[in-house]
Amino acid sequence: MIEYSSQPHYLVAVDCIVFGFDGETLKLLLVKRSLEPEINKWSLIGGFVGAEESTDDAAIKVLKKNTGLDGIYLEQFKVYGKPDRDPIERTLSVAYFALIDIKKYSQQLNADYHAEWFPINERPELIFDHNTMVADARKRLRYKAALHPILFELLPKKFTLPQLQTLFEAVNDMKIDTGNFNRKMNSTGLLVKLDEKDKSSSKKGAYYFKLNHKKYRSDFHLVFNLLPNLSLDL
Amino acid sequence: MIEYSSQPHYLVAVDCIVFGFDGETLKLLLVKRSLEPEINKWSLIGGFVGAEESTDDAAIKVLKKNTGLDGIYLEQFKVYGKPDRDPIERTLSVAYFALIDIKKYSQQLNADYHAEWFPINERPELIFDHNTMVADARKRLRYKAALHPILFELLPKKFTLPQLQTLFEAVNDMKIDTGNFNRKMNSTGLLVKLDEKDKSSSKKGAYYFKLNHKKYRSDFHLVFNLLPNLSLDL
DNA sequence: TTATTAATTGTCATGTAGACAATTAATAAT
DNA sequence: ATTATTAATTGTCTACATGACAATTAATAA
Numbered sequence: 001m002i003e004y005s006s007q008p009h010y011l012v013a014v015d016c017i018v019f020g021f022d023g024e025t026l027k028l029l030l031v032k033r034s035l036e037p038e039i040n041k042w043s044l045i046g047g048f049v050g051a052e053e054s055t056d057d058a059a060i061k062v063l064k065k066n067t068g069l070d071g072i073y074l075e076q077f078k079v080y081g082k083p084d085r086d087p088i089e090r091t092l093s094v095a096y097f098a099l100i101d102i103k104k105y106s107q108q109l110n111a112d113y114h115a116e117w118f119p120i121n122e123r124p125e126l127i128f129d130h131n132t133m134v135a136d137a138r139k140r141l142r143y144k145a146a147l148h149p150i151l152f153e154l155l156p157k158k159f160t161l162p163q164l165q166t167l168f169e170a171v172n173d174m175k176i177d178t179g180n181f182n183r184k185m186n187s188t189g190l191l192v193k194l195d196e197k198d199k200s201s202s203k204k205g206a207y208y209f210k211l212n213h214k215k216y217r218s219d220f221h222l223v224f225n226l227l228p229n230l231s232l233d234l
Numbered sequence: 235m236i237e238y239s240s241q242p243h244y245l246v247a248v249d250c251i252v253f254g255f256d257g258e259t260l261k262l263l264l265v266k267r268s269l270e271p272e273i274n275k276w277s278l279i280g281g282f283v284g285a286e287e288s289t290d291d292a293a294i295k296v297l298k299k300n301t302g303l304d305g306i307y308l309e310q311f312k313v314y315g316k317p318d319r320d321p322i323e324r325t326l327s328v329a330y331f332a333l334i335d336i337k338k339y340s341q342q343l344n345a346d347y348h349a350e351w352f353p354i355n356e357r358p359e360l361i362f363d364h365n366t367m368v369a370d371a372r373k374r375l376r377y378k379a380a381l382h383p384i385l386f387e388l389l390p391k392k393f394t395l396p397q398l399q400t401l402f403e404a405v406n407d408m409k410i411d412t413g414n415f416n417r418k419m420n421s422t423g424l425l426v427k428l429d430e431k432d433k434s435s436s437k438k439g440a441y442y443f444k445l446n447h448k449k450y451r452s453d454f455h456l457v458f459n460l461l462p463n464l465s466l467d468l
Numbered sequence: 469t470t471a472t473t474a475a476t477t478g479t480c481a482t483g484t485a486g487a488c489a490a491t492t493a494a495t496a497a498t
Numbered sequence: 499a500t501t502a503t504t505a506a507t508t509g510t511c512t513a514c515a516t517g518a519c520a521a522t523t524a525a526t527a528a
Contacts, residue, residue, distance in 0.1 A: 008285045009243035048241045055315030079313050081289030094313050202473040204525040436504040438494040
């Protein structure tokens, strides 16, 4: 039997930076950590990678366990591999960011798992290097969202143009001109206008749109310019 | 003493996809693997992550050991974490791509470490999932190079416009109009024209340029459009 | 009727992009 | 001196994108 002699072995975890959008504010899903050390402190959703699963599998599992949701947009974006990032024992963490339609998230699981949504700018301090992970994930989200129509993952099946614009403004911390924004979005071919209106936030009501999934899939990898004054930092 | 109970532990490796450019062809640095299994087969440069080093440290070390070079452009781009990717024992691999000025690479180390440059399109079969890693790294390189001036990392201190164009054409597998290309490159402010000429490939000779490092550093994160007909796939 | 938000449209200046052609330049080889 | 060769720049044309800003039309609850 061949062996790799006496190389050191490490724990491997996954951590998920879960973004959500409620129509107004960009949010982050956090949990109270259930094991020592730092028990009861706020933390990203995460878990160890089991013997029979890939890191992708582990991230999917973690997300399922904490939100009850399947088929979530997940993207591995960085490994955190400093030797001392976990004070107890060396643990590498493979970080993923996830985009969730917040309305799909079932409230009772919230209670079960002590998970809670926080407005991204009013979140508590997190354990270990999780604050850094969140900052990195935000940057990556901004970057990706400027070039690919990824933010649709955060919206419910039916959404309005004002909601879409609010989302873009929240992610990028900027005001966007409505006329130009709508023109641009309509020109992507990604939107399908529905007959129904959302009258919850105005008298006139805003038409609902749904995503053209076929176009979304086929054009996802193309490079768009979805942001005015594109100037990113990553 | 707190412990994470009986979670499984794994080996963690780094693998580097090392790109080089000789003025004509995009190349890949490979080594003959020195341990079982698959000993003497071609492989990416890699190694296990030691107990006292971060994954970034490990990648730097691996590169230093195999090329003798420091200060190489290195970017972590993906973790390969399938349980069975290594037949002997579960090993996660953190993949980095590296960009090397091929002229800096010292030939004698080549012999010592059995490392060899292959034209990227005429490379041998690689072990494990290394073929996939190379394909992924190429895509990532193309993507990044279209948006950021990263390809300068592959060029020597002095380079000519024709060399630069050839490099862009090699990375992206396309012909580029010289007039438009030179206009675009000159307009970035990244180039500093030198007095000296390179007469090796023409009678007239092509002026050497060097990189404006200050501008390079300050503008690196901005999103450029360095490719005609930008249409990427990642 | 009014206030309010939605959605579209217009306009203007500016810039980029790319196809394509032409020109000027330098110099080694003949 | 002429020629062949590659380098580098420039011109031109069309098309389209961009973004600032304003104006307009629309729908409807209060």
